[in-house]
Amino acid sequence: MGRAPCCDKANVKKGPWSPEEDAALKAYIEKNGTGGNWIALPQKIGLERCGKSCRLRWLNYLRPNIKHGGFTEEEDNIICSLYISIGSRWSIIAAQLPGRTDNDIKNYWNTRLKKKLLGRRKQSNLSAKDTNNGIEENSYSNALSSSALERLQLHMQLQSLQNPFSFYNNPALWPKLHPFQEKMIQSLQSLNDGSSPVMQNALPNSHMS
DNA sequence: AAGGAGCGCAACCGCCATACC
DNA sequence: AGGTATGGCGGTTGCGCTCCT
Numbered sequence: 001m002g003r004a005p006c007c008d009k010a011n012v013k014k015g016p017w018s019p020e021e022d023a024a025l026k027a028y029i030e031k032n033g034t035g036g037n038w039i040a041l042p043q044k045i046g047l048e049r050c051g052k053s054c055r056l057r058w059l060n061y062l063r064p065n066i067k068h069g070g071f072t073e074e075e076d077n078i079i080c081s082l083y084i085s086i087g088s089r090w091s092i093i094a095a096q097l098p099g100r101t102d103n104d105i106k107n108y109w110n111t112r113l114k115k116k117l118l119g120r121r122k123q124s125n126l127s128a129k130d131t132n133n134g135i136e137e138n139s140y141s142n143a144l145s146s147s148a149l150e151r152l153q154l155h156m157q158l159q160s161l162q163n164p165f166s167f168y169n170n171p172a173l174w175p176k177l178h179p180f181q182e183k184m185i186q187s188l189q190s191l192n193d194g195s196s197p198v199m200q201n202a203l204p205n206s207h208m209s
Numbered sequence: 210a211a212g213g214a215g216c217g218c219a220a221c222c223g224c225c226a227t228a229c230c
Numbered sequence: 231a232g233g234t235a236t237g238g239c240g241g242t243t244g245c246g247c248t249c250c251t
């Protein structure tokens with residue numbers, strides 16, 4: 001048995017928000033704030049929505065200064081390097097990108113950025129196969145079934161082997177990180193002394209909870 | 210022109226951490 | 231100190247749109 005749900009699911013509306021609901025939620029929060037209680041909010045406004053749903057809608061869509069889509073190359077780089085450093089901590093990554101939400105970044109990573117990187121890796125695989133007469137093929141296909149981070153590691157390993165001056169292997173090209181993350185990376189590096197900068201940051205066991 | 214496949218995004222679900230009583 | 235409520239987060243799902251055949 002799990003814990004009780006946060007609201008009565010039978011009396012709660014689900015699915016896409018209507019413009020009227022958006023307007024009601026936005027107007028209320030702009031006037032009164034959240035009151036520190038999302039669960040009570042829908043009743044106060046008269047919305048048949050779960051408090052969590054209201055919170056999500058506000059944070060991901062209605063909040064002022066939210067940017068949607070149109071990720072820049074620089075943002076791509078920040079997301080990649082942070083993902084390499086800390087994994088799927090989307091809220092931390094979002095904190096580095098003003099106007100971006102964790103949900104947006106998560107979606108962007110899962111639907112596009114990951115494919116972009118893995119697409120490059122596929123090409124790298126092909127060229128590695130050429131140069132090794134296919135000897136590595138089995139280990140590569142095994143690796144394809146492991147975690148995304150491991151795949152990313154492989155990709156970066158290949159990149160750094162093939163191009164020592166690539167983005168991933170050149171810390172000077174990495175975007176500026178929050179001091180907290182700089183510190184985290186430094187401690188990871190000290191734990192994993194001796195390998196390339198990339199691998200020092202991509203520690204599969206050091207950040208997964 | 211139609212329909213199937215793939216993609217992108219909004220929203221939901223469930224778990225964990227923390228606050229509160 | 232223990233139980234419950236709430237907030238926050240990451241993973242997943244489902245729907246609508248676009249593209250391809």
